[in-house]
Amino acid sequence: RKEVEQDPGPFNVPEGATVAFNCTYSNSASQSFFWYRQDCRKEPKLLMSVYSSGNEDGRFTAQLNRASQYISLLIRDSKLSDSATYLCAVNVDSSYKLIFGSGTRLLVRP
Amino acid sequence: DTEVTQTPKHLVMGMTNKKSLKCEQHMGHRAMYWYKQKAKKPPELMFVYSYEKLSINESVPSRFSPECPNSSLLNLHLHALQPEDSALYLCASSRGVEQYFGPGTRLTVT
Numbered sequence: 001r002k003e004v005e006q007d008p009g010p011f012n013v014p015e016g017a018t019v020a021f022n023c024t025y026s027n028s029a030s031q032s033f034f035w036y037r038q039d040c041r042k043e044p045k046l047l048m049s050v051y052s053s054g055n056e057d058g059r060f061t062a063q064l065n066r067a068s069q070y071i072s073l074l075i076r077d078s079k080l081s082d083s084a085t086y087l088c089a090v091n092v093d094s095s096y097k098l099i100f101g102s103g104t105r106l107l108v109r110p
Numbered sequence: 111d112t113e114v115t116q117t118p119k120h121l122v123m124g125m126t127n128k129k130s131l132k133c134e135q136h137m138g139h140r141a142m143y144w145y146k147q148k149a150k151k152p153p154e155l156m157f158v159y160s161y162e163k164l165s166i167n168e169s170v171p172s173r174f175s176p177e178c179p180n181s182s183l184l185n186l187h188l189h190a191l192q193p194e195d196s197a198l199y200l201c202a203s204s205r206g207v208e209q210y211f212g213p214g215t216r217l218t219v220t
Contacts, residue, residue, distance in 0.1 A: 087153075096165065
C-alpha cells in the first residue's frame with residue numbers, strides 16, 4: 001500500500017461546480033498535512049496547510065480526519081483557472097521529509 | 111515573500127559532462143531540499159540540508175552531489191548522468207514544515 005494515495009482523476013467539472021478530493025495516508029504517526037497545486041510544467045505551489053480543526057481560504061476548504069486517516073480539499077464555485085493537478089503531502093514525525101501523493105488532476109470546463 | 115530561485119531554467123547535457131544546478135532563497139529558511147520530478151509523477155525527495163548540514167540523503171546515486179555553501183544557497187553537482195536522469199529538478203526551502211518550491215530546472219541528458 002502506498003504511504004499517500006490520491007485518485008488520479010481527471011475530475012472534469014463545469015465552471016461554478018463544487019468538487020472535492022480526498023487523500024488517504026497510511027502512517028498514523030503523520031503530523032502535518034498540506035495541499036499543493038501544480039500547473040503543467042510548473043513547480044508545486046503551497047495551497048493550504050491542513051489543520052486538525054479544518055481551515056478555509058476563500059473558495060477552498062481543507063479538512064483532516066485522523067480516525068479514518070484522510071485529508072480532503074473542497075473547491076467551491078470552480079473557476080477555469082482552478083484547472084491543475086492537486087497534490088497532497090504528508091509529513092511524518094516532524095521530520096523534514098514530505099511524502100507526496102501522485103496528484104489529482106482537475107479540469108474545469110466553460 | 112516566499113521566493114526560491116533556481117538557475118538555469120533549462121539544461122541539456124551529455125553523459126560525460128559536469129554541470130551544476132543552483133538554488134537561492136533569502137527568506138531565512140534553515141532547511142533546503144532537492145527533489146526530482148518525472149512527468150506525471152509526484153516530486154521525489156533527494157536531499158535535505160538543515161542548518162547547512164546534510165541531514166537526509168534518500169539513497170541518491172553518487173553522480174548527484176549536493177553542496178550547501180551557506181544558508182541561502184544550495185547547489186547540485188551533476189556528473190556522468192544517464193538519460194533516465196532527465197527530469198525536472200526542484201529546490202525547496204522551509205522554516206518549519208511548510209516547504210516552498212523554486213521554479214525548477216528542466217534537465218535533459220543526451
